[in-house]
Amino acid sequence: MSKMNKNKREDRWVNLLKETVKKNHPELPSDAWENLNFKLTQEEKKNSFAARKKKIILTMSSIAAILLFFLLFKNTSVLKQEILPIAKGKEIVATIEPYTTQLKDNSGTHLKPIFKRHKRAYKSVKKESKKNQKQVTFSKEKKQVTKKKVVTKDASPQKGNPKDLEKKGKRKKSKKDSYYTPRNHSYSKNKSSTKKWSLALAASPQTSQFSKQNNLHATSLLANDKMTYSIPHGDMFYLQENVPLAQRIEHSQPIQLGVYFSYTLAPKWALETGLFYTKLNSTFSFMNLESKKQTLQYLGIPLTLQWYIWKQNHLSYYLGAGGAIEFAISSNYNNETIKNSHPQWSINSHIGLEYQFIKSLSLFAEIGGAYYFDNGSLLKSIRTEHPLGLNIRFGLKFSY
Amino acid sequence: MKQKISEKELVEACVKGNRERQGELFNRFGQNLFAICLRYMEDYSTAQDELQNGFLHIFKSLRSFKYQGEGSLSAWLSRVMVNHCLQALRKKKRHWISTESLHLSEEIIEEPNEEVINRIPMSQLLRFIEELPEGFRMIFNLYIFEEKSHREIAQLLGIQEKSSSSQLYRAKLLLARKINDYKKKGHHE
Numbered sequence: 001m002s003k004m005n006k007n008k009r010e011d012r013w014v015n016l017l018k019e020t021v022k023k024n025h026p027e028l029p030s031d032a033w034e035n036l037n038f039k040l041t042q043e044e045k046k047n048s049f050a051a052r053k054k055k056i057i058l059t060m061s062s063i064a065a066i067l068l069f070f071l072l073f074k075n076t077s078v079l080k081q082e083i084l085p086i087a088k089g090k091e092i093v094a095t096i097e098p099y100t101t102q103l104k105d106n107s108g109t110h111l112k113p114i115f116k117r118h119k120r121a122y123k124s125v126k127k128e129s130k131k132n133q134k135q136v137t138f139s140k141e142k143k144q145v146t147k148k149k150v151v152t153k154d155a156s157p158q159k160g161n162p163k164d165l166e167k168k169g170k171r172k173k174s175k176k177d178s179y180y181t182p183r184n185h186s187y188s189k190n191k192s193s194t195k196k197w198s199l200a201l202a203a204s205p206q207t208s209q210f211s212k213q214n215n216l217h218a219t220s221l222l223a224n225d226k227m228t229y230s231i232p233h234g235d236m237f238y239l240q241e242n243v244p245l246a247q248r249i250e251h252s253q254p255i256q257l258g259v260y261f262s263y264t265l266a267p268k269w270a271l272e273t274g275l276f277y278t279k280l281n282s283t284f285s286f287m288n289l290e291s292k293k294q295t296l297q298y299l300g301i302p303l304t305l306q307w308y309i310w311k312q313n314h315l316s317y318y319l320g321a322g323g324a325i326e327f328a329i330s331s332n333y334n335n336e337t338i339k340n341s342h343p344q345w346s347i348n349s350h351i352g353l354e355y356q357f358i359k360s361l362s363l364f365a366e367i368g369g370a371y372y373f374d375n376g377s378l379l380k381s382i383r384t385e386h387p388l389g390l391n392i393r394f395g396l397k398f399s400y
Numbered sequence: 401m402k403q404k405i406s407e408k409e410l411v412e413a414c415v416k417g418n419r420e421r422q423g424e425l426f427n428r429f430g431q432n433l434f435a436i437c438l439r440y441m442e443d444y445s446t447a448q449d450e451l452q453n454g455f456l457h458i459f460k461s462l463r464s465f466k467y468q469g470e471g472s473l474s475a476w477l478s479r480v481m482v483n484h485c486l487q488a489l490r491k492k493k494r495h496w497i498s499t500e501s502l503h504l505s506e507e508i509i510e511e512p513n514e515e516v517i518n519r520i521p522m523s524q525l526l527r528f529i530e531e532l533p534e535g536f537r538m539i540f541n542l543y544i545f546e547e548k549s550h551r552e553i554a555q556l557l558g559i560q561e562k563s564s565s566s567q568l569y570r571a572k573l574l575l576a577r578k579i580n581d582y583k584k585k586g587h588h589e
Contacts, residue, residue, distance in 0.1 A: 011511060011572065012511075012514065013511050013512045013513070013514055013517055013576070013579075014544060014572060014575075016514050016517050016518070017517055017525060017544075017575075018544050018545060020517060020518070020522060020525060021435065021439070021522065021525055021526060021529070021545075022435075022545070024522040025431035025432055025434070025435050026431060026434055026435055026438055026522070026523065026526065027431070028430045028431055028434055028451075029448055032426075032430065032434075032448070032451065032452070033423055033426050033427070033430075035452055036426060036452050036455050036456075037419065037423065039452060039456060040419065040422065040456065040459065043456060044417070
């Protein structure tokens with residue numbers, strides 16, 4: 001027998017003891033599995049009840065959040081309603097810029113004209129559109145065409161004898177003529193320069209009277225005031241008589257669909273990217289007489305960092321923050337393609353619910369806020385009207 | 401007779417909550433894990449309780465197991481059970497360093513004879529380990545059976561490396577004395 005040595009790493013007898021103990025496994029207690037089975041059943045019941053309860057709460061809260069979202073933010077209506085009183089017989093000089101955004105008087109006040117397509121005028125303009133001129137000028141008394149300029153003199157009211165109406169200085173209102181359509185206007189056929197469409201501007205008398213009636217804020221437009229204003233492609237429009245000049249823009253809440261890839265950085269952290277599709281629908285209404293739809297479609301690439309707050313079985317809740325860049329794949333206004341080449345940058349944060357139905361594939365729904373940076377585009381959308389807004393996303397997520 | 405399935409399939413079935421397969425996993429690896437419990441816990445009944453609790457924990461966390469070939473499951477299960485036992489001991493908040501060790505360093509104890517060890521029943525050998533003070537037992541198990549270094553043990557238990565090595569030495573002294581005493585008392589020829 002040798003004495004115990006402290007510095008020795010492995011004693012032979014200890015190694016032997018280790019081998020002996022390792023080789024011979026103790027017998028399991030006879031009721032070990034029965035007891036464990038019983039405990040497992042109890043745990044299962046407890047977990048399934050708790051999980052069911054949590055699932056119900058989470059599902060209900062998610063549904064409630066989504067419903068609330070849709071109820072509150074389904075359509076964001078932007079009412080642009082301003083009066084454009086124009087003194088009778090005064091000449092108005094306006095600059096026309098296709099699809100620009102504003103109508104301004106020289107004091108900087110933004111004005112919105114009412115747009116209305118006039119069939120007859122539209123037809124004549126269409127014919128002339130081939131002649132490569134952008135603007136049309138019409139007037140009762142004289143025609144004048146300048147490049148990017150419309151000069152309008154007093155355009156007589158329609159219905160009845162215009163001369164009589166002129167004499168009276170005002171005209172009776174009727175349902176039929178709630179929109180002023182110049183009757184005796186003419187287009188300078190030789191000089192007008194629209195491509196496919198032309199724009200016509202007619203000044204209407206007596207609008208100031210109307211403004212009083214409707215108790216709306218009026219901005220006087222004096223003679224020779226210059227205006228720039230937005231004109232959707234192809235629209236004939238007339239300043240109307242006796243009704244407020246208004247444009248109603250209604251943006252539908254955008255919904256995004258996408259396929260996302262998530263890379264787990266740490267047990268509770270993941271980096272996500274992917275490809276998502278966004279459709280932005282807007283409706284431009286002009287005094288309920290005419291409405292035009294604008295559809296902008298984008299494909300976007302996001303980069304988001306996600307933090308999983310809670311995870312159980314197949315269900316998880318998470319918070320995320322990141323950014324995205326979107327490129328327009330299709331842009332239409334009134335079924336016609338319009339140019340939209342500006343990429344859209346945005347930052348966002350959200351709370352999401354994820355359901356993993358197979359190992360690396362899950363379905364998710366997110367609700368959150370996003371800020372869309374000004375991309376320099378003149379197109380109006382919910383993102384230009386409300387750069388900071390709520391959004392919702394549904395999608396499939398691949399995790400690896 | 402039911403065909404024996406692979407470890408990978410067994411794990412997948414257990415993750416899905418197949419009770420029959422869970423029973424199979426228990427039968428395949430239960431003895432090995434029970435031996436761990438017996439070595440770490442102070443008595444048989446506590447070891448039995450911790451075996452059950454440990455298996456409950458195993459079935460919950462089996463989803464995180466990544467199959468890396470035959471034998472990987474056994475190694476993973478052992479690791480989980482060792483950690484479970486250490487946690488169970490921590491929960492008891494006992495003093496890991498026993499005062500019993502104070503007299504041992506001055507004693508001169510002879511190394512047990514290999515033949516003697518071979519003839520002692522396994523259950524008795526396990527009992528000797530069980531009877532070690534908690535701190536000694538943990539360090540002895542971690543160093544000898546789990547083959548951890550003193551640095552790893554120190555990090556795991558939040559003690560100093562020196563403390564780990566000195567407690568291991570004392571654990572071995574105490575164990576050797578128990579074996580020698582067992583022989584002297586005539587249990588062994």
